[in-house]
Amino acid sequence: MSLLLTLLAPIFATLLYGFERVLKAKMQRRVGPPMLQPFYDMFKLADKRVFIVHSFHAWLGVLHFLLLWLSIGAIMYGVHLLFVIFMHLFALITLVIAGFSVRSVFSHVGANRELIALVVYEPILILIAVSFFLSLGSFEISQILSSDPLIYSMPLGFLALLMIIPIKLKKSPFDSVEAHQEIVGGVEIEYSGLFYEFIYGAKVLEYVFIYAFVFLFGGNNYLLGAILVALSFLVINLVDNSTARVKYQDMSRIVLIGATLLATLNILGVLYV
Amino acid sequence: MFKKYRKKSPWILHYNAGSCNGCDIEILASLAPKYDLERFGVINTGNPKQSDILLITGPITKRSRERVVEIYSQMPEPKVVIATGSCACTGGVFRNMYNVEDGVDRYIPVDVYVTGCATTPEMIIDGVVEGLKILEKKDKTIEKPLQLFKNLLTKEKETNRRDMAGTINEQK
Numbered sequence: 001m002s003l004l005l006t007l008l009a010p011i012f013a014t015l016l017y018g019f020e021r022v023l024k025a026k027m028q029r030r031v032g033p034p035m036l037q038p039f040y041d042m043f044k045l046a047d048k049r050v051f052i053v054h055s056f057h058a059w060l061g062v063l064h065f066l067l068l069w070l071s072i073g074a075i076m077y078g079v080h081l082l083f084v085i086f087m088h089l090f091a092l093i094t095l096v097i098a099g100f101s102v103r104s105v106f107s108h109v110g111a112n113r114e115l116i117a118l119v120v121y122e123p124i125l126i127l128i129a130v131s132f133f134l135s136l137g138s139f140e141i142s143q144i145l146s147s148d149p150l151i152y153s154m155p156l157g158f159l160a161l162l163m164i165i166p167i168k169l170k171k172s173p174f175d176s177v178e179a180h181q182e183i184v185g186g187v188e189i190e191y192s193g194l195f196y197e198f199i200y201g202a203k204v205l206e207y208v209f210i211y212a213f214v215f216l217f218g219g220n221n222y223l224l225g226a227i228l229v230a231l232s233f234l235v236i237n238l239v240d241n242s243t244a245r246v247k248y249q250d251m252s253r254i255v256l257i258g259a260t261l262l263a264t265l266n267i268l269g270v271l272y273v
Numbered sequence: 274m275f276k277k278y279r280k281k282s283p284w285i286l287h288y289n290a291g292s293c294n295g296c297d298i299e300i301l302a303s304l305a306p307k308y309d310l311e312r313f314g315v316i317n318t319g320n321p322k323q324s325d326i327l328l329i330t331g332p333i334t335k336r337s338r339e340r341v342v343e344i345y346s347q348m349p350e351p352k353v354v355i356a357t358g359s360c361a362c363t364g365g366v367f368r369n370m371y372n373v374e375d376g377v378d379r380y381i382p383v384d385v386y387v388t389g390c391a392t393t394p395e396m397i398i399d400g401v402v403e404g405l406k407i408l409e410k411k412d413k414t415i416e417k418p419l420q421l422f423k424n425l426l427t428k429e430k431e432t433n434r435r436d437m438a439g440t441i442n443e444q445k
Contacts, residue, residue: 025309031312032309032311032312033312034312037281037282040278040281041282043275043278043282044279047274047351049351049413050349051322051349185319185320189322190322191322192322192323193349196322
């Protein structure tokens with residue numbers, strides 16, 4: 001079952017991304033692309049010619065995808081939560097190194113942005129993992145999924161997680177108007193063809209990673225977990241459609257003050273309430 | 274095998290080679306909710322290395338011709354060039370002016386011409402759909418700019434794209 005879920009994760013993630021694009025189009029009163037559009041994109045990218053800047057850069061993109069897949073596999077197998085978080089961190093670091101390993105200025109800007117985002121949201125994930133440990137006495141995901149729903153005992157932690165999802169999925173923020181492609185898409189600017197497909201796949205896999213994290217708050221009540229995932233999916237898309245002009249300074253301020261405060265209060269709540 | 278998916282996800286690169294912004298606004302309008310080109314899977318990528326269709330507007334000014342050739346040579350095959358608007362097709366009202374080269378097709382091979390000053394979103398969508406038919410038939414041989422690239426370095430099975438653009442402004 002775990003193996004099946006792990007193997008199917010990229011396909012499921014691609015479907016989810018296609019659904020999100022349709023949903024976003026409907027929110028903007030557009031027709032939107034077909035649901036299978038990301039698959040079409042991937043098939044087309046496999047058909048294109050490939051430009052490689054240098055082989056290290058290209059293989060780092062593949063490594064990024066594989067490590068991300070590994071961390072999702074670790075979630076599906078229910079292992080240590082900190083292992084999952086740090087494996088995910090490792091995957092992102094490979095992307096940052098890839099961004100810095102080429103000469104393109106936009107690639108450097110994008111890698112810088114990736115690092116800032118990493119600094120902003122990674123503590124929140126760890127603080128949430130710590131609060132899981134404090135309330136259950138274990139970091140094992142299989143234990144979290146067999147305990148009572150955690151959303152009742154740590155709603156603040158859930159809110160903190162909700163605040164970092166738009167950053168994680170590269171929705172908000174971006175610097176200035178029309179700069180989304182250059183700034184947020186900066187690290188992937190030198191990838192093309194087959195190797196860009198891996199980056200695209202990794203971008204889509206992030207959806208599974210972060211929504212699996214949301215799912216953990218449901219505990220042994222899988223239906224509740226699914227409802228939480230659906231709700232947060234809707235909220236994130238609403239936020240994405242309504243906040244186009246958030247700057248990264250705002251992001252770091254809001255998240256470092258707001259979300260860190262929420263996550264810390266959450267830990268205090270778990271300890272003393 | 275994947276050839277039929279080319280027309281299902283054409284990614285667009287939009288370049289303004291000295292246009293008055295009339296055609297650019299129409300291109301953005303055709304991507305915006307009312308005309309919604311995204312329903313054909315079109316994305317405005319802004320990155321030549323990941324795009325299939327080059328939508329190019331404006332007469333080629335002497336300042337921009339080098340960039341046009343460079344952007345064109347950075348796009349991976351198969352690719353299609355669509356000259357959007359009268360200026361990009363022939364030079365339009367700027368034809369024979371001192372700082373303008375007439376039309377995109379002096380420098381790079383153009384597949385579809387979309388006329389009009391300014392052109393309309395309907396015509397741009399028609400042009401893109403027409404370009405998709407051409408894109409589906411193309412093979413992956415390396416396409417070169419028509420003129421003004423300094424002796425292209427070709428080794429065995431290897432073409433140096435960096436020199437495709439060359440330094441045009443040095444040539445007389």
